[in-house]
Amino acid sequence: GQQVMQIPQYQHVQEGEDFTTYCNSSTTLSNIQWYKQRPGGHPVFLIQLVKSGEVKKQKRLTFQFGEAKKNSSLHITATQTTDVGTYFCAGMNRDDKIIFGKGTRLHILP
Amino acid sequence: NAGVTQTPKFQVLKTGQSMTLQCAQDMNHEYMSWYRQDPGMGLRLIHYSVGAGITDQGEVPNGYNVSRSTTEDFPLRLLSAAPSQTSVYFCASSYSETGVGETQYFGPGTRLLVL
Numbered sequence: 001g002q003q004v005m006q007i008p009q010y011q012h013v014q015e016g017e018d019f020t021t022y023c024n025s026s027t028t029l030s031n032i033q034w035y036k037q038r039p040g041g042h043p044v045f046l047i048q049l050v051k052s053g054e055v056k057k058q059k060r061l062t063f064q065f066g067e068a069k070k071n072s073s074l075h076i077t078a079t080q081t082t083d084v085g086t087y088f089c090a091g092m093n094r095d096d097k098i099i100f101g102k103g104t105r106l107h108i109l110p
Numbered sequence: 111n112a113g114v115t116q117t118p119k120f121q122v123l124k125t126g127q128s129m130t131l132q133c134a135q136d137m138n139h140e141y142m143s144w145y146r147q148d149p150g151m152g153l154r155l156i157h158y159s160v161g162a163g164i165t166d167q168g169e170v171p172n173g174y175n176v177s178r179s180t181t182e183d184f185p186l187r188l189l190s191a192a193p194s195q196t197s198v199y200f201c202a203s204s205y206s207e208t209g210v211g212e213t214q215y216f217g218p219g220t221r222l223l224v225l
Contacts, residue, residue, distance in 0.1 A: 009150070033213075042200055042216040043153065088152060090214075098214075099169075100145075102152035 004091045006101030014109050019076040021104035023089035030092040032065055032072045037103070038085045046074075081108050111136050114217035116201050122223045123191040131186040131220050133201030141204045141212065142184040143168070144176065146197040147219075153200065159184055191224045198222070 005024045013019050023032065031050045035043040047056055049065035049072060056063045062075045072091075076083055086103040093099060117132045135142065143158035155168030159178040173195060175187040184203075188195060199220045204212035 006152075042219050043202075043214075044216070045213045048213070090153075098155065100153040100155075102150060 004089060004099045004101040006089055006104055008104055009102065010105045010107070012107045012109055013079050015081060016078050019079050019083070019106055021074050021087050021089075021106075023072045023074075023091070023101050025070045025091050025093075025099075027093060028069050030069075030094060030096070032069075032092070033090045033098075034063060034072075034074055035088045035090065036085050037088065041085075043088060076106075079106070079108055081110065084108050113137065114201055114203050114215050116199075116217035116220050118220060119218065120221045120223075122225065123188075124225050125192060127191050128187070128189050129191065131188075131199055131201075131222075133184045133186065133217060134182050135184075135201075135203040135215070135217075136182065137203065137205070137215070138181060139203035139205050139215075140181065141206060142178070143202050143214070144174070144184070144186045145200045145202065146170065146195075147200060148197050156186065156199075191222075193224045196222060196224045 003026050007022050033048045034046040037043045047063050052069050053067045054065040060077045064073045086105045088103045089101045091099050114135045140161045144156040145153040147153050154170045156174050157176040159165045162178050162181050165176050165178055178184055201217040202214040204214045206212040
């Protein structure tokens with residue numbers, strides 16, 4: 001079946017360093033969403049990308065959707081301790097099924 | 111608005127027991143779904159509903175039943191709990207009937223331990 005692969009699984013960065021997580025699908029996606037889950041919390045919607053090659057920014061976060069609509073990335077510039085958590089991508093396939101990646105857990109070293 | 115609420119927050123069951131996880135939303139959302147989250151496995155869709163009276167299976171439906179008698183409520187039933195069902199369960203809802211491209215709002219989760 002269709003899979004959405006997310007890498008890396010874990011990432012430790014020094015506070016102030018940049019962070020990137022990547023999401024890759026085996027098939028073309030209709031759209032992709034990104035969520036953040038704080039430790040012990042629930043997933044919270046961050047953004048949705050729909051168009052091929054789309055780039056969206058939210059303060060220090062930059063989201064990108066690939067030209068082929070099979071991959072996406074989330075980049076955080078100058079990480080802060082508040083960025084700690086697990087970041088999930090969720091792709092919508094052509095059958096309107098939402099498939100979540102396994103997430104990237106970000107840990108910030110002070 | 112309370113958003114998406116789930117009860118209970120924690121539950122311990124013995125193998126073979128049954129229980130119902132409650133989920134309610136007050137945003138008049140048509141689309142509701144249940145996920146389970148296990149370490150290293152991300153979120154996996156159990157069942158979903160595109161409106162009252164309509165339900166469908168997700169990726170991991172075995173061992174779970176759902177019903178949708180009202181727009182607001184979407185309970186998840188475990189008929190005979192098994193240790194493999196130990197997990198964190200999240201309910202989510204979104205506005206559109208199909209959930210296509212719509213923001214999903216997640217509830218706080220239910221942590222279930224089956225002994």
